[in-house]
Amino acid sequence: xxxxxxxxxxxxxxxxxxxxxxxxxxxxxxxxxxxxxxxxxxxxxxxxxxxxxxxxxxxxxxxxxxxxxxxxxxxxxxxxxxxxxxxxxxxxxxxx
Numbered sequence: 001x002x003x004x005x006x007x008x009x010x011x012x013x014x015x016x017x018x019x020x021x022x023x024x025x026x027x028x029x030x031x032x033x034x035x036x037x038x039x040x041x042x043x044x045x046x047x048x049x050x051x052x053x054x055x056x057x058x059x060x061x062x063x064x065x066x067x068x069x070x071x072x073x074x075x076x077x078x079x080x081x082x083x084x085x086x087x088x089x090x091x092x093x094x095x096x
Contacts, residue, residue, distance in 0.1 A: 021063050022047070024055035032063050036070035043067055 018028040027050055035046045043064040047053050054060055 021066070022054070022059040024059075025050070025052050027059075027063075029066055032066045033070055036067040041067060041071055 018030040021027055021029050021032055025047065027047065031050055032043075032046055035049045038049075040046050040049060043060055044053060046063065046067060
């Protein structure tokens with residue numbers, strides 16, 4: 001809420017409030033979102049469309065999250081490891 005109020009008071013436009021995602025290439029979230037909105041789903045293609053491929057790769061997960069958000073894809077959270085139960089063991093035995 002505070003951020004919105006400050007933006008309103010200062011009159012900052014949306015373009016002025018963009019965040020850098022890739023520091024190596026200077027790509028901002030709005031630029032990545034714009035390319036994704038054109039239909040690109042692969043973050044490496046997004047980067048190439050913007051001019052350069054990824055450098056160090058630190059930003060790729062965050063950039064992919066933006067692309068996924070544009071296309072309505074749920075982020076794949078890592079599954080928690082659960083101890084194997086009897087049902088799991090039965091499935092493993094049946095598979096052998």
